[in-house]
Amino acid sequence: MPRSSLPKGVHRVRRKTVEGFRYHFYAWRGGPKFWTDTVREPRDPKFLIAFADAIKARHSADYMTPQMVDDFLDSTAMPKAERTQADYKKWALRFADEFVDDPAKLWENPKSRGELNEWRAKWKNSPKQHDYAGTVAVRILNWARDEGKIAAHYCDRLHRIYSVDRAEIVWTEADQKAFKDAAPSWVKRVMTLACETGLRPADLVRLTRGNLESFDGIDRFRVRTQKRGRVAHIPVTPELRQLIDETPADQLVLLVNDRSKPLRPTSASRAITRYRDRIADKLSDPTLRLQDTRGTAATRLLRAGLGLNQIANHMGWSLRYAAAVIEHYAAVSPAESAEVLDLLKREKQRREDKTVNAIVNVPDGAKRGES
Structure with missing residues (x-):
């Protein structure tokens, strides 16, 4: 029976239940449900009666x-x-x-x-x-x-039951070495690219040589991050340069699986988890995951002498978010935690002093808005 044999405007939805498939019929898309059946095209006269009753009540207030x-x-x-x-x-x-x-x-x-x-x-x-x-x-x-579809609602600020604090969970250098000793080359490349760039899995798997550019004699990746839409400028470190040079010339993306097929974000994360589980007893934390490399990259860059604005720029973060991430992931070890937090404190103070000096040095006329 052709689809057009249903009354005009009827919206049909098939759903699977424990008893099998059932068809739900609505007076219109988004309208009230008026019939449920096991057949795709009901022939019961009551079907048409129910439909007629349903559309009688339709008016502008029937926004479902x-x-x-x-x-x-x-x-x-x-x-x-x-x-x-x-x-x-x-x-x-x-x-x-x-x-x-x-x-x-x-x-x-x-x-x-x-x-x-x-x-x-x-x-x-x-x-x-x-x-x-x-x-x-x-x-x-x-x-x-x-949009004015409803006048108000009472569901703001719902209570949440999920919480996680991964402030102490970071891929240390020892963790990375243990992991790379146990993982195949294609998975090692995922770890290297993640630790050196700090990008999320969705952005990692899209990186190509086409993202490379040279600026003031320095090679860097230029990436527009998917989640925030920010442009990240990531300097090519020696580790990244080696990874790029080892990539076959005919390989479009930098990361592929063991069959030389492009990776998906979930595949990259699962690969890290799979080989992590094999050496869990050798890691600082057995729950380490691919996303934890972002904090590793941020703290590494701060220790290397980059300012918050530089870190935020090439990671595609806001300044506030960059500071929060570094604080969140600072505790690599007690000694390194103190070092990173001290660096972060000094960087924040430097930025505050710079802002104060800029305000103090504004001409009096400019402060009053005079031309």
């Missing part, structure tokens, strides 16, 4: 939660990063499916906060998923409020 979700997914409020977009879509559709029969005006009721908390409690045994469900739902509701 699934329609609000669809509008959000089609809006410019969606995050730009491809991976984040996929995550948002997954959780947004789960949110829409849970509240499929509820109008968007539900969220203008204070009691809706409890309903949202009850929904995300399904993932209470997975704190990260529990919190992410709330994050996406609130993002949708904030957008709907800003």
